[in-house]
Amino acid sequence: MSAKSRLRKFAFVGITDFWDLSMCLWNAKFQQPCSDVQFQNLNPTSANAQPVYNTSVLDGYTDSYDGEIYAEALRIFNEDLARYNVSE
Numbered sequence: 621m622s623a624k625s626r627l628r629k630f631a632f633v634g635i636t637d638f639w640d641l642s643m644c645l646w647n648a649k650f651q652q653p654c655s656d657v658q659f660q661n662l663n664p665t666s667a668n669a670q671p672v673y674n675t676s677v678l679d680g681y682t683d684s685y686d687g688e689i690y691a692e693a694l695r696i697f698n699e700d701l702a703r704y705n706v707s708e
Contacts, residue, residue, distance in 0.1 A: 623685075624692040633696045641706060645697070648704040 627633065632649060634642030643658040701707065 623689055627689065627692055627696065630696075633693050633700070635694065635697050638697070641701065641708065642697075645700055645704060645706045648706050649700065 632646060634646060636642070640659055644654070646652065647654050647658075
């Protein structure tokens with residue numbers, strides 16, 4: 621079984637880049653009420669915080685396999701947004 625087909629078996633696929641939509645989708649999919657705490661930043665950093673990692677050594681390299689999985693996760697996420705009528 622491929623990683624992409626396994627992803628389709630997950631009960632929920634959210635995307636952290638779209639946190640608020642992911643929280644709304646979770647609530648819609650599992651018939652849960654929204655809670656303010658779902659949308660709060662519980663791990664804030666200061667405005668001038670520096671990244672904790674440096675990706676410049678990758679020299680633009682991207683992992684094609686990770687990209688395929690992420691693309692499939694986005695497809696599932698967008699399908700579920702439409703299915704559960706969730707939007708911004």
